[in-house]
Amino acid sequence: MPNPTPIATRALAERAGVAMLYLLAASAFLSTALASIAMAGLALAFVLAPPAPRAPWHWSPASLAVVALCLLVVARAAVAALDPSVPHGLLWESALDWCKLLLFIPFAHFLAGERPRALRLLGLALAGLALGMLWRLDWGLLASDPGAFLGERDQYGFTAIATGLYTGSALLGLMLMRERLLARAAQAFPRWSLILAWGLLLGLFALGFLQSQSRGSWVAWLPALLLGLVLAAPARARLDGRVLRRALWIAVLAAVVLVLVAFQADDLLWRMREDLAWISGAREGTAASSLGQRWSAQLVGLSLWLEHPWFGWGPGLSQWLMDLSGDPGVRDGAGVALRHLHNTYLEVLVQFGVAGLFCCALLTLALLTASWRGCAGDRLLRALLIALWCYLLLWELTNYRMVRHDWLMYWILLAGLSQGLGRRLNRAG
Numbered sequence: 001m002p003n004p005t006p007i008a009t010r011a012l013a014e015r016a017g018v019a020m021l022y023l024l025a026a027s028a029f030l031s032t033a034l035a036s037i038a039m040a041g042l043a044l045a046f047v048l049a050p051p052a053p054r055a056p057w058h059w060s061p062a063s064l065a066v067v068a069l070c071l072l073v074v075a076r077a078a079v080a081a082l083d084p085s086v087p088h089g090l091l092w093e094s095a096l097d098w099c100k101l102l103l104f105i106p107f108a109h110f111l112a113g114e115r116p117r118a119l120r121l122l123g124l125a126l127a128g129l130a131l132g133m134l135w136r137l138d139w140g141l142l143a144s145d146p147g148a149f150l151g152e153r154d155q156y157g158f159t160a161i162a163t164g165l166y167t168g169s170a171l172l173g174l175m176l177m178r179e180r181l182l183a184r185a186a187q188a189f190p191r192w193s194l195i196l197a198w199g200l201l202l203g204l205f206a207l208g209f210l211q212s213q214s215r216g217s218w219v220a221w222l223p224a225l226l227l228g229l230v231l232a233a234p235a236r237a238r239l240d241g242r243v244l245r246r247a248l249w250i251a252v253l254a255a256v257v258l259v260l261v262a263f264q265a266d267d268l269l270w271r272m273r274e275d276l277a278w279i280s281g282a283r284e285g286t287a288a289s290s291l292g293q294r295w296s297a298q299l300v301g302l303s304l305w306l307e308h309p310w311f312g313w314g315p316g317l318s319q320w321l322m323d324l325s326g327d328p329g330v331r332d333g334a335g336v337a338l339r340h341l342h343n344t345y346l347e348v349l350v351q352f353g354v355a356g357l358f359c360c361a362l363l364t365l366a367l368l369t370a371s372w373r374g375c376a377g378d379r380l381l382r383a384l385l386i387a388l389w390c391y392l393l394l395w396e397l398t399n400y401r402m403v404r405h406d407w408l409m410y411w412i413l414l415a416g417l418s419q420g421l422g423r424r425l426n427r428a429g
Contacts, residue, residue: 010049017045017110018117024107025121028409029166030128030135035409039103046106061366062419066101069359073098073315076352080314087320094316097403107416115378118417122384125413126170130201132157133167133208156208158406161399164217166410167208168395169388171221174202176228176384216398220391228387232380294342294398297322297330301341305349312353321350344396364393367415370422381421388414 020042027034056064077095080086111117136157156163174181182194209217304313304321313321319339322330330338341347348357368389375382392414401407 013045013048014110017042017049017106020045021107021110021117021121022124024409025124025413026128028125028128028413029406030132032405035405039100039412042106042110043103046109051109060370060419062363062370062415063105065359065363065366066105069356069363070099070102072311072352072356072359076311076314076356079311080317086314086317090316090320091314094403097408098315100403100408101411101415103408104412104415104419107412108418108420111416111420113374113421115375115381115421118421119381121413121417122173126173126201129166129170130204133204159401160212161214161217161395162401162404162406163208164212164214165392165395165399165401166406167205167212168217168221168224168391169410170205171202171209172225172228172387172391173384174198174205175225176232176387177380180380214399217395220394220397223394224387224391227390228383231383231386234379293330293338296327297338297341298343298346300325300327300330301343301346301350305346305353308353309349310353311355312349312351315351318347318350340400342398342400344400344402347400347402364389367418367422371418372422374418374421385414385418385421389418 020038024035024038024042027038059067073095077091080091081088111121133156156167158166178198181198182191209221300322301318304325318341322338322341341350345357348360352359368386371385371389372382375385392410402411
């Protein structure tokens, strides 16, 4: 008679894994502690209830790509550790952080291709981000001086560039999924209350998006929105009342954005004048602005990559290498080197060379293909996921946030949804 304990344990682990999905989505941008617990629980549930064993050549392309990337990370760290001058603690800590990219696989496994579950997880992530922003919002300044509040660069608990990424992604979700959100919930709530809630959320995320003053996020957001709108449009668009309503909503959003920009005009103009001053003095090597520092950092990064073009220098060594370079252009007013190169692709080249960038490209392509195939019957969800990928890939041209905790949550959600919807992983037993 077979022992029922493993079967009962597996069933419990599968239920726990699904519960960890919801906890992770709800806490991803709300509570670091809860999100960490959810990540650990998700990994443990995956170990107790793994997919059916398969030969590596039968794994999904995304799984193969991310495993290859992590093997490269560990191997490059081991080789770099042979140099006694390299900071070993930083090296191995960063290598472990890179290996956490694997955590989208348990997320995809327990999502199990369920589109309704995917939509609920997206809604929970959106709600968690909104609650986190309201929790961290400077209510005292808002009450005492609304004008000063609208003009400050609030980061809502993240760095400015991260706030731009997360709030911009939330705006894409609200705009591309508006029709579905209102249609599905209209049976339980009056339509006017749903429109009001949607508008308030839109205003909150637009506020955070503008207050981030992340110009890289702003530039990346518009192409992503346009791509999403094109993909979300019906195959045969009809000239009916929807066209007028959509134009009206876009006009309202544009008016809100113009008001927020007006409150921040002084600071934005000051930063533009600083950048123009750097451009005019670039031939003399000045780097008095953030743009100048980033330019100097990327020149240093390019020279570093050319020294080790194929496999890079090792994980997490960018700041240490910039500090060793002695270039004054990569230092702030206190003389401290920039933490990173402000370009994800250049960071990957410096840390892991062409081999690492190739693995990252294969992983991204595999996840894009999975999301496109998995949402074949749902044009709105497909449009949202592809727009989010477009936004992230463009955002990474001017920013670097990989392996940070909050970015890792974003990665697990986006990559896990793409992989989980695109390929239902077989379960053992």
